[in-house]
Amino acid sequence: WGSTESVPILTEACDQFQSRTYKAFFPNDTFVSAVPMRRTSKDKKMLEDRADRIGKHLSYQLGYKYRCYKQDKDALFLGVAIHGSFFTKTYPTDISKNNFDVPYRVDNVRPTDLVINYNVGPIRIENVRRKTHIIYTTVGETEQYVESGYFVQPAVAADSISSTYNQKVDETVGITNESSYSKENASTIIYEQHTFLNIDGTYKPYIATFCKTSGKLLRLTIGYEATPDGQPLNDYKQIQYFTHYKFAENPDGFYGLGLGAKIGDINSAVNIMMRQTMDAATLANDGNLSGFISERLSMPDADEVSLTMGKFIKIPDVSGDISNGIYQHRFIGPNEALIKLMQFLDARGQRMGATTEATTGSMTRAEQPTSLLAQIEQAMEMFSSVQMRLSYALTDELQKIFRINQRFAPLVDFFVVNGEDNQIVRTDYAEDMLVVPIFDPKFATQMQKLQRAEAELKATLQNPNNQGRPEVIDTAFRRYLEALQVENVDELIPPPPSPVRIDEQYLENMYFLMPASKRPPFSVFPDQDHADHLRKIQEFTMQYGAMLDEEQRLALLTHTQEHEAYQYGQIKQLVPTGQIGAPALAAGFDNAMGNFQIGGASQTAPPLSEANVFGGRVPSMGAAGSPANAQETIQ
Numbered sequence: 001w002g003s004t005e006s007v008p009i010l011t012e013a014c015d016q017f018q019s020r021t022y023k024a025f026f027p028n029d030t031f032v033s034a035v036p037m038r039r040t041s042k043d044k045k046m047l048e049d050r051a052d053r054i055g056k057h058l059s060y061q062l063g064y065k066y067r068c069y070k071q072d073k074d075a076l077f078l079g080v081a082i083h084g085s086f087f088t089k090t091y092p093t094d095i096s097k098n099n100f101d102v103p104y105r106v107d108n109v110r111p112t113d114l115v116i117n118y119n120v121g122p123i124r125i126e127n128v129r130r131k132t133h134i135i136y137t138t139v140g141e142t143e144q145y146v147e148s149g150y151f152v153q154p155a156v157a158a159d160s161i162s163s164t165y166n167q168k169v170d171e172t173v174g175i176t177n178e179s180s181y182s183k184e185n186a187s188t189i190i191y192e193q194h195t196f197l198n199i200d201g202t203y204k205p206y207i208a209t210f211c212k213t214s215g216k217l218l219r220l221t222i223g224y225e226a227t228p229d230g231q232p233l234n235d236y237k238q239i240q241y242f243t244h245y246k247f248a249e250n251p252d253g254f255y256g257l258g259l260g261a262k263i264g265d266i267n268s269a270v271n272i273m274m275r276q277t278m279d280a281a282t283l284a285n286d287g288n289l290s291g292f293i294s295e296r297l298s299m300p301d302a303d304e305v306s307l308t309m310g311k312f313i314k315i316p317d318v319s320g321d322i323s324n325g326i327y328q329h330r331f332i333g334p335n336e337a338l339i340k341l342m343q344f345l346d347a348r349g350q351r352m353g354a355t356t357e358a359t360t361g362s363m364t365r366a367e368q369p370t371s372l373l374a375q376i377e378q379a380m381e382m383f384s385s386v387q388m389r390l391s392y393a394l395t396d397e398l399q400k401i402f403r404i405n406q407r408f409a410p411l412v413d414f415f416v417v418n419g420e421d422n423q424i425v426r427t428d429y430a431e432d433m434l435v436v437p438i439f440d441p442k443f444a445t446q447m448q449k450l451q452r453a454e455a456e457l458k459a460t461l462q463n464p465n466n467q468g469r470p471e472v473i474d475t476a477f478r479r480y481l482e483a484l485q486v487e488n489v490d491e492l493i494p495p496p497p498s499p500v501r502i503d504e505q506y507l508e509n510m511y512f513l514m515p516a517s518k519r520p521p522f523s524v525f526p527d528q529d530h531a532d533h534l535r536k537i538q539e540f541t542m543q544y545g546a547m548l549d550e551e552q553r554l555a556l557l558t559h560t561q562e563h564e565a566y567q568y569g570q571i572k573q574l575v576p577t578g579q580i581g582a583p584a585l586a587a588g589f590d591n592a593m594g595n596f597q598i599g600g601a602s603q604t605a606p607p608l609s610e611a612n613v614f615g616g617r618v619p620s621m622g623a624a625g626s627p628a629n630a631q632e633t634i635q
Contacts, residue, residue, distance in 0.1 A: 003274075003275040003278040003279055003282075004275070005271075005274060005275065005278065006267075006271045006274075007267065007270050007271060007274055007346060009263060009266065009267045009270065009346065009349040009350060009353060010082075010259055010260065010263055010264055010267045010349075010353070012353065013081070013259050013263065013349075013350075013352075013353025014078055014081040014082055014259055014353075015078075016353070016383075017077065017081045017259070017383055017386070018074065018077045018078040018081060020383060021077045021383070021386075021387055021390065022070075022073070022074050022077055024387055024439045025073065025387075025390075025391075025394070025437055025439050026063075026070055026073075027438070027439065029059060029063055029417060029418055030055065030056060030059045030417060030418065030438065031059055031062075031063065031437060031438050031439070032055050032058040032059045032062065032398060032435060032436075032437060032438065033051070033055040033435070033436055033437075033438045034050075034051035034052075034054035034055045034058075034433045034434070034435050034436075035051065035433065035434045035435075035436060036048065036050075036051050036432060036433060037432045037433060037434055038432050047432070050428050050430075050433075051433060053422060053423075053424045053428055054402075054424070054428055054429065054433055054435065055435075055438075056415070056417045056422055057405075057413065057415060057422070057424045057428075058398065058401065058402070058405075058435060059417060060415040060416070060417050060422075061102050061401075061405075061415075062401075064415075065100050065101050065102050066100045066102050066106070067100060068100075069106060072088075072106065072107075072108050075108060076088065076108055076245060077390075079108070079110065080245045080246070080247050080256070080258065080390070081247055081258055081259050082258055082259060082260045083110075083111050083247075083255075083256075083258050083260060084246065084247045084248065084250070084255060084256035084257045084258030084259075084260065084261055085111045085244065085245065085246055085247070085255040085256040085258070086108065086109075086110070086111065086245045087108070087109035087110075087111065087114050087125075087242050087243065087244055087245065088106050088107065088108055088109060088242070088243045088245070088397055089105075089106070089107045089109050089133065089241050089242055089243075090104060090105070090106050090241060090243065090397055090400040090401060090404070091104065091105055091241050091404075092104050092404045092407070092408050093105050095408065095410075103404055103405065103408035103409055104401055104404040104405075104408070106397065106401070109133065109242065111255060112134075113133065113134045113135075113136075114131060114132070114133055114134070114242065115131070115132040115133075115134065116128055116131060116254055116255075117130065118253070118254070120254050121252075121253065121254065122249075122250060122251060122252060122253055122254060123254065124244070125240075125242055125243075125244040125254075126240050128254075129195065129196055130193065130194070130195040130196070131193070131194045131195075131242060132191050132192070132193045132194075133191070133192040133193075133194075133242075134189060134191060135189070135190050135191070135192055136187065136188075136189060137155070137187075137188060137189075137190060138185055138186060138187055138188065139154060139155055139156070139157050139185075139186045139187075139188050140185060140186075142154040142155040142188065142190070142211075142218065145218075145219075150219065151209070151218040151219050152217070152218060152219065153216060153218060154218075155188040155189075155190050155211040155213070155214070155218060156188060156211055156213040156214040156216075157186035157187065157188050157213065158186075158187055158188045158189050158212065158213045159213070188211065188212075188213060189211075189212040189213070190209055190210065190211055190212065190218060191209070191210055191211075191212055192207065192208075192209045193207070193208045193209070193210075194207050194223055194238070194241065194242075195207075195208065195223075196238075204222070204223075204224065204236050205222065205223030205224045205236065205237075205238035205239070206220060206221065206222060206223050207219075207220070207221050207222070207223045208220050223238050223239055224236045224237055224238060224239060225237070225239060240400070241400075243393050243394075243396050243397040243400070244256075244393060245390055245393045245394075246389055246390075246393070247259070247386055247389075248262075248386065248389075249389070259352075259353055262352055262353075263349045263352045263353050266345050266348060266349040266352070267349060269345055270342055270345050270346050270349065273338055273339075273341065273342040273345070274342060276334075276338065277334040277335075277338060277339060277342065280331070280333055280334040280335065281333055281334050283329075283331040283333075284331045284332065284333035284334075287329050287331045288328065288329050288330060288331055289328075290328075290329055291326065291327045291328035291329050387439070391436075391437055391439060394437045395434075395435070395436050395437065398435040398436070398437065399434070399435055401435070402429060402433070402435045405426070405429045406426070406429040406430075406431075409426045409429060410426065411425060411426050412424075412425050412426075413425075450483045450484065452483070453479045453480040453482070453483035453484075454480060454483075456476055456479060456480070457476045457477060457479070457480045460472060460473060460476035461473065461476070471496060474493050474496075477493055478493050481493070496521070497520075497521050498521070499521040499522050499523035500520065500521065500522050500523075501522070501523070501525050501528075502522045503528060503529070505532065505533040505536035505537060505540075506536060506540075508522060508533075508559070509536065509537070509540040509544075512540075512548070512552055512555060512556050512559075513544065513547070513548075513552070516551055516552075516555070519555075523562075524559060524562035524563055524566060525566075526566050526569065526570075526575040526576055527575065527576035527577065528563075528566070530563045530564070530566050530567035530570065531567060533563045534560065534563050534564065534567065537556070537559075537560050537563070541556070
């Protein structure tokens with residue numbers, strides 16, 4: 001009976017994809033990275049530094065200067081989910097006349113505004129020889145182009161620019177008729193055609209711009225790169241301005257397949273069934289209160305009889321059963337089979353659109369974390385694949401921006417990213433870099449990140465081997481806090497300090513007498529004087545070994561073993577020699593006797609054993625580590 005309600009299967013699927021994809025592509029302020037295409041040991045550091053500057057500079061341009069770039073991508077992600085295809089147009093502009101202070105523009109282009117021959121088949125947009133961009137503008141704007149020398153003549157106002165598609169869009173957003181507009185603001189349509197023309201005897205790329213209404217040419221320019229004096233570059237290769245974003249590849253055509261094509265018909269079928277069900281319920285509720293009544297039971301001068309709750313109505317006296325003169329409708333209500341079929345189609349549509357209870361966070365029953373995570377991961381596989389395809393297209397777009405910066409960026413540009421001052425020069429944009437987006441489709445949702453980090457932390461804490469490895473536990477907690485998007489994680493889990501180098505063993509001995517919490521981090525380095533260190537360690541343990549607790553003994557033993565290992569490496573000429581009194585590279589060594597030469601004198605290398613570290617035997621901690629215990633150890 002006129003029901004117009006709908007089930008938003010397609011709407012929910014597109015919204016879910018848009019929100020997840022936007023966050024996956026723009027996780028933070030730095031969302032662009034540059035990768036060196038060549039790398040040698042000679043200039044590795046220089047290339048990595050330049051790549052870092054390029055990534056930060058592009059992130060700064062697109063995230064801060066080009067203020068509408070992210071908003072345009074947000075609209076693109078929704079459009080590509082619905083239509084299956086969406087385009088962008090990247091082209092250089094005059095930076096002095098650009099509102100965004102960047103030497104380029106990246107405009108979204110709807111599929112209906114880029115005319116491609118349907119017979120081209122499933123090929124890439126770069127291989128399409130003729131592409132026509134339908135541009136909606138005003139007569140006044142084309143007159144400004146004439147004044148700047150960009151057009152040879154202005155466009156003519158169009159009688160009507162509203163196609164059926166545009167009329168629907170206008171109705172949705174509330175745009176009114178433009179008949180009251182002035183001539184300067186009158187709308188017009190121009191066609192910008194990227195094609196190949198035979199002007200001088202051979203076909204070459206050109207860009208022809210003409211007015212739809214008048215059919216007159218407004219501008220004709222070359223469509224290939226050239227030097228300032230007009231000499232062609234790259235063998236007349238056509239410049240590619242357009243980037244094609246696809247939701248899913250179409251094996252039979254040029255345009256991609258979106259959710260509108262995949263689940264649009266299912267959504268329409270569910271809508272029809274739901275409306276039929278609602279109409280049947282309406283008939284069952286209201287229709288059963290209507291029917292027919294015999295004239296002999298009706299009121300005088302009344303065609304209809306209505307019922308009033310709590311009242312009895314007088315009627316003419318009749319003989320027989322009064323119900324014989326009344327017929328009441330008996331509508332049975334919604335069909336159970338139709339409801340089950342509607343539920344089945346709704347579930348299939350949700351699965352295809354990855355909008356199940358697990359992915360939308362509306363679970364109605366308890367689930368094991370691992371099972372829930374598996375459901376989410378499987379449901380997100382389709383969206384992850386789509387995001388990978390979009391990343392390839394975004395890489396092509398970023399490469400176009402890279403080439404424009406290569407030619408038109410400021411010679412020196414100062415910028416700030418994450419609170420750090422940076423500087424880049426135009427020559428940094430050399431040909432040996434590939435620009436790519438920074439994103440990971442496997443972590444497209446905050447829920448996925450958090451659940452994975454939580455499971456990782458739980459497994460780390462349950463592993464008994466990690467109880468003696470605090471750095472592993474710190475790393476697991478750090479990932480969990482980062483998944484929670486906690487600010488200033490370093491304040492809660494400070495990074496471990498780098499070990500310092502101490503060449504004086506007496507100073508290290510002093511630190512070994514301290515508790516672990518008070519001991520600064522220090523380590524053994526290959527080129528130290530290990531013989532000197534080992535001698536002083538042995539002297540130290542002979543005097544103070546019994547005073548050390550279990551942790552101090554273990555730390556000193558580990559430290560001693562590192563010195564012994566590096567000393568062996570120096571003797572075998574495997575590591576650099578020490579700074580003070582270390583054996584020379586040409587030192588003679590007798591494997592059997594364990595003797596090595598230092599400055600012509602023969603010495604005996606300390607035996608590689610735990611007993612040597614503690615003066616003949618391993619001391620145990622006696623009553624408070626008294627001097628008597630230490631003396632007993634020495635004896």
